[in-house]
Amino acid sequence: MSQLPTIKVWDYLEELEEEKDDILEGILKVLHSGRLVLGESGRNFESAFSAYCGVDHGIGVDNATNGLFLALKALNIGPGDEVITVSNTAVPTAAAIVAAGAAPRFVDIDPETYLMDVSLLEAAVTSRTRCILPVHLYGQCVDMAAVQEVAQRHGLTVMEDCAQAHGATQRGRKAGSMSDMGVFSFYPTKPLGGYGDAGMVVTSNPELDHKLRRLRFYGMDTTYYSEEPGFNSRLDEIHAEILLRKLSRLDGYIAKRRALAERYDRLLASTSLKLPSIQAGNEHVYYLYVCAHPDRDRIIAELKHMGILVNISYPWPIHTMRGFAQFGYHAGDLPKTELAATHIFSLPMYPALTFAAQDKVCTALGDILGEPIAKDERLDGLP
Incomplete structure (x- = not known):
């Protein structure tokens, strides 16, 4: 249960x-x-x-x-x-x-x-x-x-x-x-x-x-x-x-998001998760920290069982929705979009998220995947 x-x-x-x-x-x-x-x-x-x-x-x-x-x-x-x-x-x-x-x-x-x-x-x-x-x-x-x-x-x-x-x-x-x-x-x-x-x-x-x-x-x-x-x-x-x-606090919020993202990057680097990629010339603010895995649905279900909620942004490409059917698109028209929709999910990400909570998320992912996560400091809170 x-x-x-x-x-x-x-x-x-x-x-x-x-x-x-x-x-x-x-x-x-x-x-x-x-x-x-x-x-x-x-x-x-x-x-x-x-x-x-x-x-x-x-x-x-x-x-x-x-x-x-x-x-x-x-x-x-x-x-x-x-x-x-x-x-x-x-x-x-x-x-x-x-x-x-x-x-x-x-x-x-x-x-x-x-x-x-x-x-x-x-x-x-x-x-x-x-x-x-x-x-x-x-x-x-x-x-x-x-x-x-x-x-x-x-x-x-x-x-x-x-x-x-x-x-x-x-x-x-x-x-x-x-x-x-x-x-x-x-x-x-x-x-x-x-x-x-x-x-x-x-x-x-x-x-x-x-x-x-x-x-x-x-x-x-x-x-x-x-x-x-x-x-x-x-x-x-x-x-x-x-x-x-x-x-007046926005840059501080962004700094905390980037610190969390950098830590996810390090902790999960050795897993089979596809981690976020930054396009050349960009400075990312990590509204979401989006991963991908072919076994996504099982991962999400097991995280939920452990009390950890994640999200999918977005599970249904717009061109496949009934509400936009009048524009004549069909499944298969945008294959990369459609494949991503079956693999992507976003991990907890907000400025008040603590390193201790983030550790639990990463440890749970490692356990579910049967893969090691990197060792890092265990800090309760962000600098």
Whole structure:
């Protein structure tokens, strides 16, 4: 009989305990301000986060799915258009494309990094293609120089899905700064996560900045007067204030994630697990620590029996889902994506995870695989 989970794939309670005084102070500040939507906290967070990313403008939204949707609308992408992206991603990437009225055109992945295989982009471009939407998956960036080269040759826009890549860099440039727009999620599990849904679009294009601010607020520049059809996708002040305060700690969160990842690398190096691969020029932030093994399902079941929970991101490629069947893809169309979906799983990864808990995870994996793990210091906590 399996025991109750003792190690979760993600947890925020210890972090909250450390930060709760600051978080509660921020909430009370907003409540006493008299302005709960589109106020000072939102403006301050937009300015601070866009500066962190190295771009000029940030537009806070209610979630990243709507951020992607609004960004596509701002580019006038809709019915009859295609957006090139990947099937190995969260459903919201493709759902936003469909919501805008366009069609996703999927390309396969690099089996080492699980990122978009940029060598396939050229062949994927059609007369209907308007945009390339690379996904910076698991915490590292797609080869953006290669993406931009194809985009410029064909007159396409580029938009980065940065939902998992806050603070990730490629050759010194941060995720979100290497295209027309970058879209971030602040869902609780993210490297910079709130306590509910929130998102942001970042751009250095002043026209897109103005367009996005209008679209997120019913198409209005002035209250009660709509200039065009718009939507209600505003970031509320409480979330903005919380995220602004957590932003000052983001680099610290990332440092802890990298320390955990480096330790996983060392402890599991001699096992048959396929460990994460970092693309040249990238600095990974390890939103997830993704392994692969052909006997994945047994490994997951036995870990659960030991009280250790892991996750699969993602078990079903989007192109094989009934919800996207209208786009004509079938099993076998993206073989590397489909193979990865049967092998990948992510180990516990969050800043408050202790070395002692990590030791238990690695020891359990070694026992399940019947393979030795490396010896390392046994420290309860991170430096």
